[in-house]
Amino acid sequence: MIKVKIDGKEYRVKPGITILQVARENDIYIPTLCDDPRLEPYGGCRLCIVQIKGMPRPVTACTTPVTDGMEITTTNEYIEGLRKTIVELILSDHPNDCMVCEKAGDCSLQELAYFYGIRTNPYYGERRRYTTKDNNPFIERDMEKCILCGKCVRVCSEVQGVGAIEIAYRGFTAKVTPPFEKDLNCEFCGQCVSICPTGALMGKSSLGKGRQKDVKKIETVCPYCGCGCNMTLHVLRNEVIRVSSRPDNFHEGWLCVKGRFGFEFINSPDRLKRPLIRVKPRDKNSKELPVPDLNDFREASWDEALDLIANKLREIKDKYGPDAIAGLSSARCTNEENYIFQKFFRAVIGTNNIDHCARY
Amino acid sequence: MNKHIEIKVCTGTGGIAAGGLEVLERFQTCIEQAGLKAKTLTGCLTHRVGCRGLCARDVLVDVIIDDQKFTYQYIKPDMVERIVEEHIINGNPVSEWLVTEDYLSFYNKQQKVVLAMCGEIDPEDIESYISHQGYRAIEKVIKGMSPEEVIDEIKRSGLRGRGGAGFPTGLKWEMARNAPGDEKYIICNADEGDPGAFMDRAVIEGNPHAVIEGMLIGGYAIGAKRGYVYIRAEYPLAVERLKKAIEQARHKGYLGERIFGTDFGFDIKIKLGAGAFVCGEETALIASIEGKRGMPRAKPPFPVQKGLFGKPTVINNVETLANIPSIIIKGADWFASFGTEKSKGTKIFALTGKVKNTGLIEVPLGITLREIIYEIGGGIEGDRRLKAVQTGGPSGGCIPASMIDIPVDYESLARAGSIMGSGGMIILDETDCMVNVAKYFLQFTQSESCGKCVPCRIGTKRLLEILERITSGRGKEEDLKKLEKLSNDIKASSLCGLGQTAPNPVLSTLQYFRDEYEAHIFEKRCPAGVCRDLLTYTILEEFCKGCGMCLKVCPSGAIIGEKKKPHKIIPEVCIKCGACFEVCKFKAIKRG
Ligand SMILES: Cc1cc2nc3c(=O)[nH]c(=O)nc-3n(C[C@H](O)[C@H](O)[C@H](O)COP(=O)(O)O)c2cc1C
Ligand code: SF4
Ligand code: SF4
Ligand code: SF4
Ligand code: FES
Secondary structure, eight states: OEEEEETTEEEEEOTTOBHHHHHHHTTOOOOOSSOOTTSOOOOOSOTTEEEETTOSSOEETTTOBOOTTOEEEOOOHHHHHHHHHHHHHHHHTSOOOGGGOTTTTSOHHHHHHHHTTOOSOTTOOOOOOOOOOOOOSSEEEOGGGOOOOOHHHHIIIIISSOOOOEEESOGGGOEEESGGGOOOOSOOOOHHHHHOSSTTEEEGGGTTSOOSTTOEEEEEEOSSSTTOOEEEEEEETTEEEEEEOOTTSTTTTOOOHHHHHOOGGGGOTTOOOSOEEEOOOBOTTSOBOSSOOTTOEEEOOHHHHHHHHHHHHHHHHHHHOGGGOOEEEOTTSOHHHHHHHHHIIIIIIOOOOEEEGGGO | OOOOEEEEEEOSHHHHHTTHHHHHHHHHHHHHHHHHHOGGGTTOEEEEEOOOSOGGGOSOEEEEETTEEEEEOSOOGGGHHHIIIIIIITOOOOGGGBOOHHHHHHHHTOOOSSSTTTTTSOTTOHHHHHTTTTTHHHHHHHHHOOHHHHHHHHHHHTOBOSSSSOOBHHHHHHHHHHSSOSOOEEEEEEOOOSTTOOHHHHHHHHOHHHHHHHHHHHHHHHTOSEEEEEEETTOHHHHHHHHHHHHHHHHTTSSBSSGGGSSOOBEEEEEEEOSOGGGGSHHHHHHHHTTSOOOOOOSSSOTTTSOGGGSOEEEEEHHHHHHHHHHHHHOHHHHHTSBOSSSBSEEEEEEEESBSSOEEEEEETTOBHHIIIIIISOSBGGGOOEEEEEESGGGOEEEEGGGTTSBOSHHHHHHTTOOOTTSEEEEEETTSOHHHHHHHHHHHHHHHOOSOSHIIIIIHHHHHHHHHHHHTTOOOHHHHHHHHHHHHHHHHHOSSHHHHHTTHHHHHHHHHOHHHHHHHHHSOOOTTSOOGGGOOEEEOTTTOOOOOHHHHHOTTOOEEOOTTSOOEEOTTTOOOOOHHHHHOTTOOEEEO
16 A cells, blocks of 8 residues: 555555546546546546645546555646636637537536536637438437547457457547548447547437436336346437446446337337237138238237146157157346246256257 | 678667668668678678767768768668678778768767667667667566565655656656555657657667666556557557567567566567557546547546556656666766756757757756757858747747757756657747748647637637738737737636646747747738738849749739830739748849
């Protein structure tokens, strides 16, 4: 353990961690835009600058490791002045259309503008304009709102291992883009959407469905596969409008394309809500026909449906023996459910004919 | 009787552009033809040599007969025959083509250490280097010095990095040597992105083996087995000569395994840069070699701790490395005898701008700017008034004429608000607008910013916009304050050296030439007559003879008048191109 002093107060901390980590652990506020504890430090936005006694220029808290005896100042008039200039510069190259922005209320940039009380901007000037739209199916990319924090680029390569996007060009024209400015064509996991601090990246399936106010957040587990990722449903007037995932859960908030964007089925009219039992086909005289009509079902209760299955299984087992029955389970079930399923086949039905879709 | 005859033709980049290769070829054919006639020509050598500095006088040719050397300037291929005929065969130098006295004064105050062999040896022939004590330094080091002793010698010499920051080279090597790990690298930074700079280019083109030898010695000292040369692809000749040199060195056993039969092995790889200025910054350079986008990262960790592929890495500038062999051979004390207390040795500058002799110079540190401008540079073109000296390229600043007696060393230049930088030196006179100079450099840094951090990416853009406003006559009083505040904020909060120094041209011109800014803003006037939007052209009736020349050249039909009567410019139609101003023989057009 080493000793550091932050804003006059002494702390005992692990050596090797950054100033920002120490500050976060001790609830000291340092503004950030490009840092995410799940990614490698970047040092791009420069908002987290702090002063260290004995150093000629301010340093970024997110990239500077603490050393023994370090004396750090996280806020004073000078530092806040530099931070304000940085936010002003970002806003001078930003559409500033919070009124109609999807991200309003959940936007780190908006928060900072509020925090620093920026109404007018001394650094007005040219602003980046992009007219071509990215026509990929899942992610709305509005690069005029991009502040080049580089989080999307880093999450895509560091976490997802895909590397679908990079910063291209130099200076004021620098821009996050897929290769050759083509439409994004990747896994569409949407980690980038989840990590973008501004409205530059949004899920297309959520557009125009409502912002933060009145949204109920419901914690649940993703139904798509057995991984059991934790997800938060954003529900507005009984409709899921967005899915997010908390960085403090066991999978650090990362989801896949299905969990993140595949929620429209919830309100689909085609969705199965109760068991259906196939209706035996009959002719006009109510006589049973040999060829079944694959689309003719009737709704049933769970009890009736389960009874029907149990009876059929028993019938087959009695007539042909247990090995005439085979079970195929699903990757969408949890481990526990799959365990019960094989137990049921081995112990109750009495066969080892049991397999799993993930093997195909 | 056989005479020893040598002919040296400059085939540096300047020499080649001026026709050096054709001149060389012509010499070879002429001598061959003449050789059939006269036996006196046996033993005549034709050499390719690198840049000798005064590129403006190219093609420069030395003719050495026995020990007598004559230098010709401005030589074209069709002049060769006469030189061969009159000088080489008949022994009468062609006096009207020989260099003049001012050519010699260009060299008087110079001190060639790094460039000593440039212009003397054939850069494409390793034997030529070897015959000038080449690879003797690495031999001495490997056979008789421990790495610590090498580091100590470099430390004692006082050599500081020539890439810009002036970090003590021996100390850097020591830090890398002491860093834990058995895999280490040494990188030669040949990215040279400063506009107008060509010092490193000239060194590599003129004497590539010195850089290789410097890297070998550095590799030995820090414990590296591999070196990289990061060189911009826009230097095709330097790349080619370096490649050849590396191959020849491998062939001779100076690179590869078991050098001089010892356990020491070392080899060099060339990595081409794509011409991004920021890739000269060491962490961006490393990222670029690793195949990533060339963007700087925060330090610490420093490259000597965690550099290329995460291993301890020394990055040195070309000129720094080219100094090493002579320090080893002639000793630290010899090297330290040049220069000042804290700035030892010599420095190469690319002298450009409004001096009479532009070109590449090497001077002992501590020389004054006055000596450089008036003795080496031969004074200001057209004997106009000196206004300022810009040093350090886009990271540097402008030193006003009143301060030209300061010595050129790291500390003095910094105190004057500029930096030594890598060696750009632009001489500005009264026809240069200082606001425009600042704007020029800001244009450069803005378009070369990597875009990673906000103050540099957007801040330099805003600085540039303010400067554009001022030079186009739309500047406001508050712009001066804004320039100052924004400049200081960018300096304080940017990530790398590019952003941290980008505002220097603005700040130093604001400090010394505030009156010029004020003239632009308050009087809408450019005192130097450079900023086009602020210029007005008027015809002075009393001088105008009505010759009609101006009327003829004006591309926008803004001039009216009858023959033999004073003409007039219609300001609304005038596009301020200045064509009339240039063409008037009677100085009847006023620009202001
Ligand atoms: C934006 C920027 C550009 C640079 N360009 C160069 C360059 O072209 N060549 C060079 O040798 N050093 C350049 N440097 C300095 C290098 O980062 C580094 O300090 C130097 O190569 C170290 O070598 P030295 O100690 O021998 O000077 C640059 C630095 C910055 C911040
Ligand atoms: S959706 Fe995933 S894979 Fe695609 S760009 Fe974003 S992070 Fe990368
Ligand atoms: S798109 Fe978003 S996450 Fe990516 S660099 Fe821009 S602001 Fe950052
Ligand atoms: S200061 Fe400029 S060049 Fe350096 S990291 Fe920041 S944006 Fe890139
Ligand atoms: S959070 Fe540290 S620079 Fe962005």
